[in-house]
Every structure is written in structure tokens, then in C-alpha cells.
Amino acid sequence: MSDFGPGRLSAAAYFGCVALLTALGLGVAAWAHPAFLHSSLQTMGLEAVPHAAPGSFYVTRIAPLFDARCLGCHDDTRAKGQLRLDSFAAAMRGGRDGPVIEPGNPKGSELFRRISLPSSDDRAMPPSGKTPLTADEVTVIKLWIASGASGELRTIKGAPRPVVEVKIPESDLAAVQKQRAPLAAALKQLQARYPGVIIYESRNSADLEVDASLRGAAFGDGDLAALLPLAARIVRADLSGTTITDAAAPTLVAMTSLTRLRLAHTKITDKTLVALVGLKSLKSVSVVETKVSDDALAPLRQHGVATYGGGNE
Amino acid sequence: MSDFTSDELLAEYLKVQAQTRRQFVGWGAGGLGALFMNSAMAAPAAPHAVPASLNFARDPATPLSVLPPQFGAKVKRVIYLHMGGSPSQLDLFDYKPVLKRFHGHDCPQSFLQGKRFAFIQGVPKLLGPMFPFHQAGKSGAWISDRLPHLEKQVDDLCIIKSMKTDQFNHAPAQLLVHTGDPRLGHASLGSWITYGLGSENQNLPGFIVLISNGGTTANAGKPLWGSGFLPSVYQGVPCRSAGEPVLYLQNPQGVTRPERRQVLDAVDEINRENFKEFGNPETVTRIAQYEMAFRMQLEASDAMDIKKEPAKVLESYGAEPGKTSYANNCLVARRLAERGVRFIQLYHWGWDSHGTPVDEGVNVGLVKRCKETDQPTAALLADLKQRGLLEDTLVIWGGEFGRTPMWENRGGQEMEFIGRDHHPSCFTLFMAGGGIKHGISHGETDEMGYSIVRDPVEVRDLHATMLYLLGFDYHKLSYPYQGLDQKLTGVKPARIVSEILA
Numbered sequence: 001m002s003d004f005g006p007g008r009l010s011a012a013a014y015f016g017c018v019a020l021l022t023a024l025g026l027g028v029a030a031w032a033h034p035a036f037l038h039s040s041l042q043t044m045g046l047e048a049v050p051h052a053a054p055g056s057f058y059v060t061r062i063a064p065l066f067d068a069r070c071l072g073c074h075d076d077t078r079a080k081g082q083l084r085l086d087s088f089a090a091a092m093r094g095g096r097d098g099p100v101i102e103p104g105n106p107k108g109s110e111l112f113r114r115i116s117l118p119s120s121d122d123r124a125m126p127p128s129g130k131t132p133l134t135a136d137e138v139t140v141i142k143l144w145i146a147s148g149a150s151g152e153l154r155t156i157k158g159a160p161r162p163v164v165e166v167k168i169p170e171s172d173l174a175a176v177q178k179q180r181a182p183l184a185a186a187l188k189q190l191q192a193r194y195p196g197v198i199i200y201e202s203r204n205s206a207d208l209e210v211d212a213s214l215r216g217a218a219f220g221d222g223d224l225a226a227l228l229p230l231a232a233r234i235v236r237a238d239l240s241g242t243t244i245t246d247a248a249a250p251t252l253v254a255m256t257s258l259t260r261l262r263l264a265h266t267k268i269t270d271k272t273l274v275a276l277v278g279l280k281s282l283k284s285v286s287v288v289e290t291k292v293s294d295d296a297l298a299p300l301r302q303h304g305v306a307t308y309g310g311g312n313e
Numbered sequence: 314m315s316d317f318t319s320d321e322l323l324a325e326y327l328k329v330q331a332q333t334r335r336q337f338v339g340w341g342a343g344g345l346g347a348l349f350m351n352s353a354m355a356a357p358a359a360p361h362a363v364p365a366s367l368n369f370a371r372d373p374a375t376p377l378s379v380l381p382p383q384f385g386a387k388v389k390r391v392i393y394l395h396m397g398g399s400p401s402q403l404d405l406f407d408y409k410p411v412l413k414r415f416h417g418h419d420c421p422q423s424f425l426q427g428k429r430f431a432f433i434q435g436v437p438k439l440l441g442p443m444f445p446f447h448q449a450g451k452s453g454a455w456i457s458d459r460l461p462h463l464e465k466q467v468d469d470l471c472i473i474k475s476m477k478t479d480q481f482n483h484a485p486a487q488l489l490v491h492t493g494d495p496r497l498g499h500a501s502l503g504s505w506i507t508y509g510l511g512s513e514n515q516n517l518p519g520f521i522v523l524i525s526n527g528g529t530t531a532n533a534g535k536p537l538w539g540s541g542f543l544p545s546v547y548q549g550v551p552c553r554s555a556g557e558p559v560l561y562l563q564n565p566q567g568v569t570r571p572e573r574r575q576v577l578d579a580v581d582e583i584n585r586e587n588f589k590e591f592g593n594p595e596t597v598t599r600i601a602q603y604e605m606a607f608r609m610q611l612e613a614s615d616a617m618d619i620k621k622e623p624a625k626v627l628e629s630y631g632a633e634p635g636k637t638s639y640a641n642n643c644l645v646a647r648r649l650a651e652r653g654v655r656f657i658q659l660y661h662w663g664w665d666s667h668g669t670p671v672d673e674g675v676n677v678g679l680v681k682r683c684k685e686t687d688q689p690t691a692a693l694l695a696d697l698k699q700r701g702l703l704e705d706t707l708v709i710w711g712g713e714f715g716r717t718p719m720w721e722n723r724g725g726q727e728m729e730f731i732g733r734d735h736h737p738s739c740f741t742l743f744m745a746g747g748g749i750k751h752g753i754s755h756g757e758t759d760e761m762g763y764s765i766v767r768d769p770v771e772v773r774d775l776h777a778t779m780l781y782l783l784g785f786d787y788h789k790l791s792y793p794y795q796g797l798d799q800k801l802t803g804v805k806p807a808r809i810v811s812e813i814l815a
Binding site: 134135136163164165166168169171196199200201202203204205209211213214240260262264284286288306308309 | 367378379380381382383384385386513514515651652653699700701704705766767781784786808809811812814
């Protein structure tokens, strides 16, 4: 056959060439994208995958920060600049140009350099138009890198306090209904008798709040005694300006969950106040414009109850 | 042809006309849709299917009846002291010694680049604090010597120095503060809160507005206490602290209370017939309002009558019965708080310290406003505290934006009197009362008092925090209008300022 036909290679030479080219390609890729190399090695199990320990500073402070401020562009789906910040391993691997975190050296860390550039700089992160990190957020990252960018360390001295987000309590209406059930009938009856005086403390609760102050003289000892079946559920009671007297004490003492009690402008005297010392949940008592003496309030104050009025008015 | 008489036809026509397209579509969804859903989805609803809004349905005859909050509330009522025109934070609370050092220097270019001000043009001069500052109370809060009374209550205050807004003119900025939106037509804070919680005292409006005048009038006017898209019964009712508290509330001369009752009965009957025919809930609201006005004839005069207060109390507020003053209004506010009014809104105008006339100068007008308000504000706080009411009341003091660290140069000219321009980037507001930390300052501005460097608080964040203290998730206190679940905080994300919660 002719020497000028398609070239012929031995099988070994062929596979050798392929292996060489593959290795070359991988080598170039690994050189150009070190993150890719580490990612591949870690996937193949040839390199240990670094993990951050639960409860570590990374998990409690850094990860939520990356999550809120960086993952829009640096997660597994977008990975801009081939940088992912959605795990400790990914963050430590870095991006297209190599690691972005140099443990112990914030100034030498690309990540820190980028977040501390003025927002007008083209290279600043988050990019122009996005909300820049707050001073506290930058400090937290700086301190974490400076202390070794560790996934183990739990606390870092001098780190600004974390931002706490308020969690609105989830309502479990079925559970609330169940708690309310035993007293529901009695409550309904009393609400019809005293409109606007007794309501649930909240939609999430079976506890009750009593406000008889607006009924004024039309609300007396007998009326308060009528609330006795509900007493244990009453957490706040405003009886200011009503005609109740010391005869109300037994009902008041039965309000074992009571936290706030207003007796302003009533005929209540020291006798009732002395009886209130047994109410363990009580936080505040008002006896403004009554004959109650300061001496009767002193034991309550010793139990940490805030008192208003009394004695030296 | 038809069995209808012409009268009946007319009535039917009017009834159909009174129904809106939206109501019709709503009925369709509720009626047919519900029928379908009932048969198709016999299985119980998923446990996570919590409705987007809470149920605020009430008997239309008692639209202000009390409803429990969503979750345990820290406060039951709000007293909002709005300083209309916006006081200068730099001369009262936000002390800037560095600004003082640069007093009279040209304003740095970086402050001006790309910025627009209401009146400042060209390069203005920097204006240092006009009054000496010192630290007060156990908390060591900085305060200017213009507020000697408030200084004694400083440990009860939570001072937010990092409030910001996006409006630099009074009317829209005031609307933003009071309705959550700079445009007209939204429900005010007091309306939202009385809608959500009702009012304890059925003989008084749940939302009362008290106005005192420091020279100018309201920029945004009545929409500041309007109910917007909420039923009109939740709008604020302005009351006067001198003369008749509510105009036209009392019977005209020669009309007795029983006669008035007779008239009302007749009007109510007509209204009830109208409601039977057209079913418009606003008609029932109207009946309820007439009835409340009748009951108010007795209660309102008593609540507003500060002559009933002992001389010692009048003196502590600096109140003088028979006058219209901020001091009187503060005292009335306490009386209303005691009587179960849900939202008490005070306005004191005249803080717009541009320095264009001398009376508006930081060194003249501001000083006067301080004199008018310092003692009453402090007395109100002390009085509420002494009576134990501060525990479940939220008091808020503030304007609609801040003032510039630059000396206003209207038209690019140096001005004769000392003034500061509007500054939306930062302002100071303080709160006191239940559920919040006291004796603290939250947020920080830069050394020149030009922009916020720490913990910015948007107006909607303030609103979300207020609603939280009153026991509501700001997402859940909503009202369906124009196809949206309208909320006080609007559509931008808000944040409950957890740092100030006790």
C-alpha cells in the first residue's frame, strides 16, 4: 500500500497520544482553574473535603452572611467567576483565579479585598447597584479570615454581635382551640354579660385579659366574683375606677397567672395588697389614687414587682 | 311582561348599580368556586394553609369592637407626637463635635455630588451644632441644652439616630411616616391599628387627633389621619383642646338630648331601610357613627376637660385650660390613654427651620418650638410612667425627615438667618414605653451627621416594629383593595428592629 494514505498508528501509540492530550488538557484546566482541580479531586475522593463543624463561627456567622448577601451570584447554579460560596469547601477552593481566602491574611484574600472596595469600584462586591455589606458584616469576615478562616473555631474575640431577626410565633389554631375549650362556654356567657370586659389575650392564646375600668361604678365586687371560674386564665386585669373593695381579694388571689394588675382609684386597701404577694407571675401593680400605703407595697417590690402609686402620693 | 311595578324595577336597578364589578366577581369566586371546592376537595386543608390575612370581620353595627391581637402584644395603645416640619437632629440629639470644628467651611464635594436638595444650591457652608451638648442620665445620651426637661426622662428613651426616608418634601414625607406611602389614598397608622384592634372605649373614637400650631399648618393635611382604603369609621377624629372638643358635636341651642335622640332614631330607620335595600356596609358604619357621636356628647367633653386636673398636674405640663397648645394636648393625650383610646396622634407644626424668615431660624424658631414642647413632652412621659401606663403604651416622637449639616443657601446665596435644609438621609426619632429597651441609642451617623454609618432604620421598619409591639405580623395585618392585600409597610421588605426590643 502507499505510504501516503491516512497515517497509521499502533494502538499503544494511539492511546498514549489520547492519554497525553487528556492529561495536558486536564493539566491546563487545573492550572487555569485550580478550584476545578480541587473540586474534581474532592469528588473523586483523592482529596479530603473540608467541612465546617456545627456551631462553628463559620456555620453560625459566615455561612448565613454568604447566604443572604452572596449566593444570588455565587451558588451552584450561577457560580460567577467560578466562585461558589454555598459550602465551606467551595468557599475555601476559591474561583477562576484560585483561592479567594488566604487563612490568616485578610489583606491578601481576594474575597476580603473585593468586599472592602468602595461601591463605585468596578471590582467591588456586591457589585454596583446591590446593597453593599454593612461595616459589621465586613468586620466579621475580616476577623474570621484573620483568625485562620477556620471551620472549627467557635468564637472570635471582638466580633460584632450577630443581627437577630424577629421570628413571629407560628400559630397552631387547633391547639389554641383545644386549650380554650374547657372555659369556652363560661367565657361566652360572661362576655355576653360584660361586653368588652373580657377578651383573649391574643388570637394565639387561651389566656384572658380583663378590663373593667371603662365600666367604672357599674362594676363591683359581685361582678368580679362572677369572673372566678376564669380566674386562673386571667393574665392582665385593669379594675381601675371600679367600686371593688377588699372583698375582691379572694378573686384576685385566684388569678394565679396574673402579670399586671391595675387597682387605681378604687377602695382597695393594704389588706388586699398583702394577699397579692402569693401571686408568683405578678410583674406590676398600680394603686394610684388609693389609700394603699407604701409599706404594703414593699413586700411586692421585694419580689420584683413594679409598683405604681401608694403611700407618698 | 314583568311582575315588577315600576317602583320595584327602579329599586332593582339601583341595587344592581350599587354592586360593583369586583363584588360580583368576588361572589362568583366565593359562590361557585366554593361549591366546587367543597365537592372536589373534601379532604381537610393542608396544615400549612394559614390564610394570608387575619379575619377582622365584625358586626357592622360595632365596627370598633375590640379584637385580640395576633400574638401577645407588648403595648395596647400608641401616643404619636409628630413634630411637623422636622426638627433638626443636629441641634437636639445627634451631637457632632467634628462638624462643629468644620463650622463655616465649604461643604465637601462628596456630599453634593449627584445629590438634590430642596433648596440648597451650589456649595453651601457647613453648619455646626447651634447649642451646647452634654451627656445626661445613667445612659449618658448626648442631648442639647434646649431640652432641659426631656433630659430628666432621657433614661426612658430609646433614641433612634439612624432613621431614613426617601422623601425630601414635607407632604409626601409626612404621608410616608403616617400612612407608609408618599402618595395619597393610603390608610394611616391609627386607622390600621384601630382596624386591627378596635377600641376599648365605645363612647370615644378609637383614633383621636390633637393639633397645635407653631406658626404653619399641616403640609399633607387631613390624609395624614385618613382611613384611605379602610372603612371610613377607622379615620382619625380631630379634637380641639379649647372650646368644644369636636365641632358640631353638641346639640344646637334649643335642642334637648331626648329631641336629638328622636331625630337620630328617625335617621337610623331611614339608614337601616337603605341598608336592607342595597346592603352597603358603609351605611351601617354611618348608623354606628351617629350613635357614637350621640354617646360622645357626654364622654368627649369630660375626656377633654383638663380643668378637672389638679393644679399640680396642670403646672407640670405647663397646661393652661382654654388655650390651644401642645401642653394642653399632651395632658389630654394622657386622659385619653386612661380612657382606652387606641391611637392618640398629636401634631405640633412649625419645626421647618430653613432660616428664610428669622422666625424659622435654627437659632430662633427651633428654640421657640423647644420651649413649647420640651416640658409637656417630658411631663407626659413622667406622668404615664408614674401611673404605670408607660408599661403598655408606646410613645413616639419625631418629624418626617432630618436637617442638613449644611447652612441653607437658598438660591445659592448666603442667607441672613441660620437655617438647615431638608435631609432625608438621616434623622432622629425617639420612642418610649412597653416592649422596647430604654436608655439606649440605636444607629449612628457619620462624624458630620450627613449619612448613616450603622443600623439604618427605614420608615417601614419603624412601622413593622410598631405593629410587632402591638401584636401583629406586618404581613398579616392587611386589607384587600384593588386586587392587592394592602399592608401598612407596602411591598418593599421591612424589618422588625430587633435591636431595640426589650
